Amino acid sequence: MGASCTAGACWSSCSSARTHLRVSGSCSTLPEARLTALMSRLWGADVAIDGIDRFHGGAARETYRFRASAGGRSEWLVMRRDPSASLIDTSREVEFHAIGRAHAAGLPVPRPVHLDASGVDLGSPGFVMTEIAGGRACNPFEPGAYGANAAITGVALFTALGQLHALEPDAADRATLPFMDAAGRLAHWKAEIDRHRLRPEPAADAAWRWLVANIPAPSGPPTLVHGDFRSGNFLVDADNRLLAILDWEMAHLGDPMEDLAWVTDPLWGHQMPGVVAGTCTREAAIAAWEAASGRQFDARSRGWWQLFSTYQGLAIWITSAFEVAMQKTADPTMIFASLYPYRAHNLQAVELLKELRA
Structure with a gap:
């Protein structure tokens, strides 16, 4: 993997700071046997699991990357499951549903594969999704992390956020995602x-x-809210262009102003006054969001x-x-x-x- 990060990035991640731990079948806590049984059932074949890496640094999930192979089929996947301790108490069903909803809408997110709400398959509640390879999640405290393409990446990021907020909550959203004004x-x-x-x-x-x-x-009708939309929770490619949006465990229905405030919080600003999330100006960000969402930024709130x-x-x-x-x-x-x-x-x-x- 080198310096690349995949769909387990957290707010403290960057290509230089993220720690990968190569694990082997000798450790009793490893999910290899569980993953073998699960993927064999899902694929209807005898699946071999190898290449397991655990991403350390995640604050809300244990995250593993692994490869599943059977016959001529091979796929890199990511498992996220509950740890023993976490910064936030969140729901597997919520995160899995939010990723699926965003994926179906064409947003840059992993494809959800399997939800294990009870923990019977994975050892603790969690889910499996596809890997988005070749990306990195930058440290939000690193100035200039997005290089010469920072402004382009910022517009793409806020366009994607606007596309999320343009989705009208459907019956499944209302049944699965909590509503919090x-x-x-x-x-x-x-x-x-x-x-x-x-x-x-x-x-x-x-x-x-x-x-x-x-x-x-309210700034308008309720929308899907990511809940933790910020630098460190999205991947960029080798050219620092937006690749994927991650970490949907705090998703809910609510006011989109919440996402806009969190992503523009100075803590996530890469110590770069004048730009948001280390990318573009606030004005460019809001303009991109308004164009994609069809909503107007509520300056009053x-x-x-x-x-x-x-x-x-x-x-x-x-x-x-x-x-x-x-x-x-x-x-x-x-x-x-x-x-x-x-x-x-x-x-x-x-x-x-x-x-x-x-």
């Missing part, structure tokens, strides 16, 4: 902070008081959603600190998340509150 999303993250806080959180509490007192009207993104980030980082402190994990990604991003969003919450209250 602004108030519902705020309540969700408030509960996470209350459940996991280990000490006073004055910045988060001040942000919540302002947010709950200023719930915005922009401030609320920006502060909400900061509050959401704090909830995730506080949860990470809790998992580490309770000795549920020693994953470096979880440790890092409880330090630098936590401090960055604490400071950002204070600055945004100053602006909003001015």
